[in-house]
Each structure stands twice: as structure tokens, then as C-alpha cells.
Amino acid sequence: MAKETGRKLIAQHKKARHDYHILDTYECGLVLTGTEVKSLRQGRASLVDGFVQIENHEAWLYNVHVPEYTQGTWTNHSARRKRKLLMHRLEIDKLESKANESGHTVVPLALYFKDGRAKVEIALAKGKKEFDKRQTLREKQDTRETNRAVAAVRRQQRGQ
Structure with a gap:
């Protein structure tokens, strides 16, 4: 089997660009369980209610819906669990300082596979009136x- 290359889009939050002014974007890796990866490979996920929070200098992705894997057993994951984002320390610190400003938030824009690895594109955004x-x-x-x-x-x- 050939190695997967390129970018394969899984889910996109189209309304985010309508609801927010996008100030800066970042590409992050995700810490996932096996059944989450299998569910994502089936192309099933929703970013609609998702947001990012930084706790103890770690970035966490909340409320992203990855449905349970259909062939999964008792090892299946919960659909809306918080997931750790893999970012460089400097990026996290920079994002945290900007996100703490009034009216700023961090939202996921896209979830995709890049060269076989699950990635999420997040954005520092300011809400539109x-x-x-x-x-x-x-x-x-x-x-x-x-x-x-x-x-x-x-x-x-x-x-x-």
C-alpha cells in the first residue's frame, strides 16, 4: 500500500469565516485514540461548536464532534471529549497572550489529514457585529x- 500524501479534508467550519474576523491561523497536530482516527478516515466530524482553550500552557480543543467508530467495541471514544493540540511552546504562548485580549477567541477552521497525519487548522479570531x-x-x-x-x-x- 502506497503512503498517503497531500491534504484530505475531513470537516470544515464554513460559518466561522462569516461570524469572525480571522486574524491569524495555525496548523496543529491532534492527540487522538485509534477509534477516533478510524472514524475520521470515514470522513465523519463536525467543527460547528468547537473552540480552543489554553490551560497550563497546553492547547485543548473542545466540543468537536467525532462520532463513535461503528465497528468499535468497548474501546470506543466519547464523541465530544477534549483533545490535546500539538503546537510549539512559543506558538501556544503567543496564542494565549492574544486570546486573552477582549473580544478575541480561538476557533477551529478545518480538520484534515496531511500526509497521513490528522491536523486541525485553528484561527485567532475576533467576533463580528x-x-x-x-x-x-x-x-x-x-x-x-x-x-x-x-x-x-x-x-x-x-x-x-
């Missing part, structure tokens, strides 16, 4: 409309 969310949607719609108009003009010019 309601008007910021509406502004972002409006900008997205405006760019979409201008792109459509430009494409229509180009099609029209090619037709002549």
Missing part, C-alpha cells in the same frame, strides 16, 4: 454582480 456580517454579504453580492456584468459584456463582444 451584525452590521459587519451584513456588510460582508453586501460586498460579496456586489462583486458577484460585477463579475456577471463583465462576463455578459465579454460574451456579447465575442458574439459580434
Whole structure:
């Protein structure tokens, strides 16, 4: 069997980019049990309620739902247990100091396999206000409309 290479996405938290201003991103390893890895290889996980907290200079991932492995026995894991993140000490210290600022939080953005190892992409984020969310949607719609108009003009010019 060939060694797995590249990045295979398992789960993504799409709404995080809508709800937060992403300030900085980090790639971390995860401490997992065997049944968790098997469940992730089946492509089953949810990052929706997940968040990161730093306790005793260690980063922990909370509320990420990795369902129990279907063929697992009594050795199965609990679905929402806290999982340790593997990061460099300097990264953890830097993240902790920034996360303690008012309005900042650390959220998971994506869970994936990179060269056969489970990784999670976390982000230092600042919560958006309601008007910021509406502004972002409006900008997205405006760019979409201008792109459509430009494409229509180009099609029209090619037709002549």
C-alpha cells in the first residue's frame, strides 16, 4: 500500500469565516485514540461548536464532534471529549497572550489529514457585529454582480 500524501479534508467550519474576523491561523497536530482516527478516515466530524482553550500552557480543543467508530467495541471514544493540540511552546504562548485580549477567541477552521497525519487548522479570531456580517454579504453580492456584468459584456463582444 502506497503512503498517503497531500491534504484530505475531513470537516470544515464554513460559518466561522462569516461570524469572525480571522486574524491569524495555525496548523496543529491532534492527540487522538485509534477509534477516533478510524472514524475520521470515514470522513465523519463536525467543527460547528468547537473552540480552543489554553490551560497550563497546553492547547485543548473542545466540543468537536467525532462520532463513535461503528465497528468499535468497548474501546470506543466519547464523541465530544477534549483533545490535546500539538503546537510549539512559543506558538501556544503567543496564542494565549492574544486570546486573552477582549473580544478575541480561538476557533477551529478545518480538520484534515496531511500526509497521513490528522491536523486541525485553528484561527485567532475576533467576533463580528451584525452590521459587519451584513456588510460582508453586501460586498460579496456586489462583486458577484460585477463579475456577471463583465462576463455578459465579454460574451456579447465575442458574439459580434
